[in-house]
Structures are given as C-alpha cells and as structure tokens.
Amino acid sequence: MLESVIKLLKKDWIFIKSSLKNLIFVALIFSLVMPWGNGGMLLVVPILVGYLFNYGLLAYEEKYKMDVLLCSLPVGRKEMCLAKYIGPLLYTLISTLVMMVSLTVRMVVQSSWNGEVLVNLLLTVIAIALIYNAVILPIILYFGAIKSRWVMMGGYVLAFILMGMSSSEYSQQLQAIIRQGFHTKIMSSLVLIGVVLYGISYGMSRGIYNRKEFK
Amino acid sequence: MYAVTFNNVRKRLGDFELNIPKLAIRQGYMTGFIGENGAGKTTTIKLILDMLQLDEGSIEVLGKNIKGGSVSIHQEIGYVGEPTGYPEETPLEAIKDMLALFYKNWDEVLYKSYMQFFNLNSKQKYKDLSTGQKKQFAMIMALSHHPKLILLDEPTSGLDPVVRNEILDILMDHMQNEEVTIFYSTHITSDLEKAGDYIVYINDGQIKLNSEKDTLLNEYSLVKGPKALFKGDICKEFLGLRENSFGSEALLKNKKVAYELFGEEVKYSKPTIEEIMIFLSHNNSKVVTEKALRGGNKQC
Numbered sequence: 024m025l026e027s028v029i030k031l032l033k034k035d036w037i038f039i040k041s042s043l044k045n046l047i048f049v050a051l052i053f054s055l056v057m058p059w060g061n062g063g064m065l066l067v068v069p070i071l072v073g074y075l076f077n078y079g080l081l082a083y084e085e086k087y088k089m090d091v092l093l094c095s096l097p098v099g100r101k102e103m104c105l106a107k108y109i110g111p112l113l114y115t116l117i118s119t120l121v122m123m124v125s126l127t128v129r130m131v132v133q134s135s136w137n138g139e140v141l142v143n144l145l146l147t148v149i150a151i152a153l154i155y156n157a158v159i160l161p162i163i164l165y166f167g168a169i170k171s172r173w174v175m176m177g178g179y180v181l182a183f184i185l186m187g188m189s190s191s192e193y194s195q196q197l198q199a200i201i202r203q204g205f206h207t208k209i210m211s212s213l214v215l216i217g218v219v220l221y222g223i224s225y226g227m228s229r230g231i232y233n234r235k236e237f238k
Numbered sequence: 239m240y241a242v243t244f245n246n247v248r249k250r251l252g253d254f255e256l257n258i259p260k261l262a263i264r265q266g267y268m269t270g271f272i273g274e275n276g277a278g279k280t281t282t283i284k285l286i287l288d289m290l291q292l293d294e295g296s297i298e299v300l301g302k303n304i305k306g307g308s309v310s311i312h313q314e315i316g317y318v319g320e321p322t323g324y325p326e327e328t329p330l331e332a333i334k335d336m337l338a339l340f341y342k343n344w345d346e347v348l349y350k351s352y353m354q355f356f357n358l359n360s361k362q363k364y365k366d367l368s369t370g371q372k373k374q375f376a377m378i379m380a381l382s383h384h385p386k387l388i389l390l391d392e393p394t395s396g397l398d399p400v401v402r403n404e405i406l407d408i409l410m411d412h413m414q415n416e417e418v419t420i421f422y423s424t425h426i427t428s429d430l431e432k433a434g435d436y437i438v439y440i441n442d443g444q445i446k447l448n449s450e451k452d453t454l455l456n457e458y459s460l461v462k463g464p465k466a467l468f469k470g471d472i473c474k475e476f477l478g479l480r481e482n483s484f485g486s487e488a489l490l491k492n493k494k495v496a497y498e499l500f501g502e503e504v505k506y507s508k509p510t511i512e513e514i515m516i517f518l519s520h521n522n523s524k525v526v527t528e529k530a531l532r533g534g535n536k537q538c
Contacts, residue, residue, distance in 0.1 A: 041332035092323030097312035237289040
C-alpha cells in the first residue's frame with residue numbers, strides 16, 4: 024500500500040512540476056513574504072497553501088477528467104484517497120518550514136528573537152493546516168471541485184461577514200484571549216485536535232471514495 | 239478460456255439500465271463491441287475497470303473478480319478511454335513518467351519505438367497534438383506495458399481513415415507478437431470488418447448479438463425484393479425489415495432459410511456489420527419505412 028501511495032505522490036509531483044509551476048511559485052512567495060507582515064497574515068499561509076494544493080490540484084484533475092485515467096491505473100481507491108491527504112499536507116509542511124525560516128530571519132533582523140513565540144507559531148500554523156485540510160477535503164471529494172467552490176466560497180463569505188460584524192471591542196477581547204492562550208501546551212493540544220480531525224476526515228473521504236462512481 | 243466474464247450484471251444510471259445476464263469475451267482474440275450512441279458500451283467498459291459500482295452480479299477479468307482484485311487486474315489492462323484523461327498542459331514525456339511508475343512491465347524500448355513509428359515528439363505538450371496524434375499517444379501508453387487485456391472505448395472516433403488504419407495495424411501487429419485480448423468498443427463497424435474476430439452488439443443496455451464475425455458475415459443474408467413477398471408468416475424469420483418506395487429489404491440469420499423462403503424471386507447479398515446493426519436496432523420484425531422515419535413504425 025505504501026508503495027502505491029508513494030507512486031501517486033511522485034505522479035502528482037511530476038504533474039505539478041511540469042504543468043502547475045505557478046502553484047509552487049505562489050506558495051513560495053506567500054511563505055517568504057507573509058512572515059514580514061502581521062501575525063494574522065502568517066496564519067493565512069497554511070490556508071492558502073492548503074487551498075492551492077488541495078483544491079487547485081483536484082480542480083485541474085477534474086478539468087482534464089484525469090480521475091478516469093487514474094481509475095484505470097493499478098492502484099486501489101484506499102491508496103488514491105490516502106495520497107490526497109498526504110500530498111497536500113506535505114506541501115503545506117514544506118511551506119511552513121520556509122515560512123519559519125523567513126520569520127526567523129525577520130526576528131534576527133529586527134532583534135526581536137523569541138524562540139517560544141516561534142515554536143507556538145509553528146504549532147499554530149500546523150494546527151490550522153490540519154484543521155483546514157480536514158474540513159475542505161471531504162467537501163471537495165464529495166461535491167467535486169466545481170461545486171465545492173461554491174460551498175467553500177459561501178464559508179469564506181460567512182467568515183468575512185462574521186469578522187466584519189464583530190465590534191472592535193469584541194475583537195480586542197478576542198485578541199486578548201488568544202494572547203493569553205498562546206502557550207506551547209495549548210498549541211500542542213490544538214495540533215493534536217488537528218491530527219484527530221484529519222484522521223476522522225480521512226475516514227469520511229475513504230467512505231466517499233469507496234462509493235464514488237467515475238462517470 | 240475467457241478474458242472477461244459477466245454474470246447477471248445489472249447497473250442503473252438514471253433512466254438507463256444495463257442488463258447483461260451472461261457475456262464471455264474470449265481470450266486471445268479481438269472482440270468488437272458495437273452499438274449506437276447511448277447503448278451502454280462505455281458503461282460496460284467502466285464496469286470492467288471498476289469505475290462504476292455494480293448494482294447486481296459479478297464480473298471476472300483474467301480469472302479474478304474485479305471486486306477486491308482490481309489492483310492486480312489493472313496491471314494487466316491497457317485502456318484507451320474517451321476522453322483519454324491526459325492533462326492538456328503536460329508534455330508527453332511527463333505524462334509517460336507519471337504513468338509508467340505504476341506498471342511493473344513498463345517497456346521503455348517499446349514505448350520509444352512506438353513514439354518513433356508515429357513520429358511523436360515527447361517534448362510536445364499534449365494539447366499541441368492533433369486529434370489523431372492524441373489517440374496514437376493514448377494507444378502507445380496502453381500498449382507499452384505489455385497488457386494482457388486491452389480495453390478500447392471508441393479509439394478511432396473522429397479520426398480520418400489513414401490514422402484509423404495505422405491504429406488498427408498497430409493493434410493487429412501487437413496481437414501477433416503477444417498473447418493479448420482486445421475488447422474494442424466502436425460504432426465504426428468497418429474497423430471490425432478488417433480486424434475483429436467476434437462481434438458483440440448491445441442495444442438499450444442489453445446484448446442482442448454475440449457471434450463470430452465470419453459466421454455473421456457468411457451466414458447472415460440480406461434479401462431485397464418486391465414488398466408483396468415480405469408479408470405474412472415469413473416475417474417471423476426476419477431479424478429486421480426495411481421498406482422504401484422501391485421494395486423491401488430483410489435480414490435473415492441463415493442463407494439456406496432465406497433461399498427456402500424466397501427462391502429465385504429476390505436478390506441476395508452479404509450484409510456488412512453496419513447493416514446488421516441497423517436492422518437489429520429496430521427489433522425483431524419491426525419495419526423501418528420512409529414514412530416511419532417521418533413518424534411511427536409499422537409492424538410487419
């Protein structure tokens with residue numbers, strides 16, 4: 024099984040490298056540049072990279088009807104599903120490392136080095152990546168890339184509306200709570216929650232893949 | 239020995255139902271799978287590849303049930319679908335690298351020789367190929383890992399006769415060099431007259447005919463003559479009947495029976511696979527007339 028998953032990951036990498044270089048470019052730029060903005064911008068990166076390498080890749084596959092070709096290959100549906108979970112997470116982790124390097128450089132340049140903050144940010148970013156991918160992957164796999172775009176857009180619009188509706192006083196209270204909770208133990212727990220959610224999400228997607236019909 | 243066997247297969251897709259109680263594709267031969275658009279050809283092939291879920295029944299490929307054995311089965315299958323599913327923006331070399339990974343028997347030398355034969359440049363992007371070249375490349379990818387079963391879903395559709403001929407030649411050449419079964423779905427029946435060994439005809443989700451090609455072409459008979467001769471009890475012998483302003487035309491399963499019924503009063507000819515398909519598509523003893531084409535069929 025592991026061998027098949029590795030082959031699927033290699034296949035996706037060859038596809039990205041040969042045809043979707045822009046995804047790599049955008050992910051790299053954001054990972055390098057965002058750490059030089061405020062803390063909030065940093066936390067957008069795992070969402071953006073997750074969106075690019077999950078939704079972007081699946082959208083291309085759907086556009087070219089590559090799932091029909093994929094189905095004719097000697098790989099099982101379990102392995103196909105697992106590759107969809109491992110691949111984008113790997114790219115997100117790589118972009119996270121790039122981001123941390125960029126953030127470290129910034130901290131050194133600005134003489135504001137704080138190892139604990141760096142570790143907590145790393146854990147937060149990983150947690151966000153896990154939770155975000157855990158949520159969007161079953162949606163994309165179930166609805167397909169084109170329909171799920173509307174579902175995801177609806178979610179983003181709702182999030183922006185909620186953020187816009189919150190008063191500045193509420194927003195400041197929220198920021199204070201987040202600062203208080205920004206401890207390694209809490210962030211580690213968040214990562215653990217992310218891992219559990221990722222596992223549950225994979226289980227759901229396995230079910231979707233097993234019943235999926237490639238018309 | 240059979241490469242593919244269907245047992246009590248049923249599959250419903252919306253209003254369409256595929257119902258194949260029994261079908262066996264002989265190993266080592268080319269079986270043509272014909273039918274008009276929407277007859278169920280692609281659905282049948284996708285069921286073999288486990289791309290669709292069976293509602294009932296089972297399918298065995300090379301002795302293994304597709305449920306549970308699909309990974310090892312797919313090692314032995316070469317597939318050309320419609321659409322092919324190749325990414326348009328990707329160079330041919332990269333597509334090959336993506337897919338060759340999965341096949342234990344991938345033959346790089348064979349791949350290169352086919353690419354040279356068809357004069358394809360591996361640095362080119364898939365979208366820059368002509369329609370014919372795209373099909374040629376898909377065929378190369380299907381053949382280059384020495385499959386035991388080749389499933390072709392309308393591989394020559396939309397191609398000019400020269401390119402179609404090249405593709406058929408490569409298939410026949412491959413059959414001569416390797417023990418391979420070809421299941422070839424098409425509505426271009428002239429391709430099968432050249433290369434096919436067996437013909438399976440599907441109509442409205444059901445298998446209407448399953449026969450050796452030579453038997454079909456040598457024993458079936460087309461009979462043409464005045465309308466008055468094509469009435470009464472003899473209609474039950476017809477597989478199909480057509481009328482026009484000049485007379486009637488009927489398809490019979492047996493030349494001897496046709497001669498016994500009509501003697502010297504009519505003209506006899508060998509039907510093509512296309513003509514057999516046209517007659518069968520209008521069910522037993524149903525008449526196709528010029529009036530019928532404008533609306534309504536008349537029973538014989």
